[in-house]
Amino acid sequence: MLFNLAVLFGTLVAMEGVGTLAHKYVMHGWGWWLHRSHHEPQLGMLETNDLYLVALGLIALALVALGKAGHAPLQWVGAGVAGYGVAYVLAHDGLFHRHWPRAPKPVNRYLKRLYRAHRLHHAVKGRQGSVSFGFFYAPPLRVLKGQLKRRRG
Ligand SMILES: [Zn+2]
Ligand SMILES: [Zn+2]
Secondary structure (H helix, E strand, O other): OHHHHHHHHHHHHHHHHHHHHHHHHHHHHHOHHHHHHHHOOOOOOOOHHHHHHHHHHHHHHHHHHHHHOOOOOHHHHHHHHHHHHHHHHHHHHHHHOOOOOOOOOOOOHHHHHHHHHHHHHOOOOOOOOOOOOOOOOOOOHHHHHHHHHHHHO
16 A cells, blocks of 8 residues: 555656656647647637646546556556646646636745746747746746746847
8 A cells, every 4th residue: 555655656746747848848849739729818718738638637547447457556657647637737727827717826935936937937928938847846936037038138
């Protein structure tokens, strides 16, 4: 049991690394055509960018299915991937973008920093020159602001 929990927790932590890299090199790279909607004014509740979340859900389901089929502890990796997806929706859609009728507010320093860092991610229009690609880790704001300043020349 303890081992399974360690796998679950390790997956959650690792997913922030995977998510950051995917956001930087896939979503702002060859996958920009899907992510672009998220960097433009929002029209409805859904955007094509949400397909990344669907993909994440399918990966989690596949991992759980493989784990159940005898490839333990993949089901716990799948649970970690799913958990990261849920946390992402709560933080990114709820807290950072206030997509919900009852918008939660960042209540502590950590969440405030994440919130402001993600605002800075959206400060750059278009695919290139963005800063702060993580969702649960953000570099200090002055570092991000310095990066933005240098990029704008
Ligand atoms: Zn982005
Ligand atoms: Zn965003």
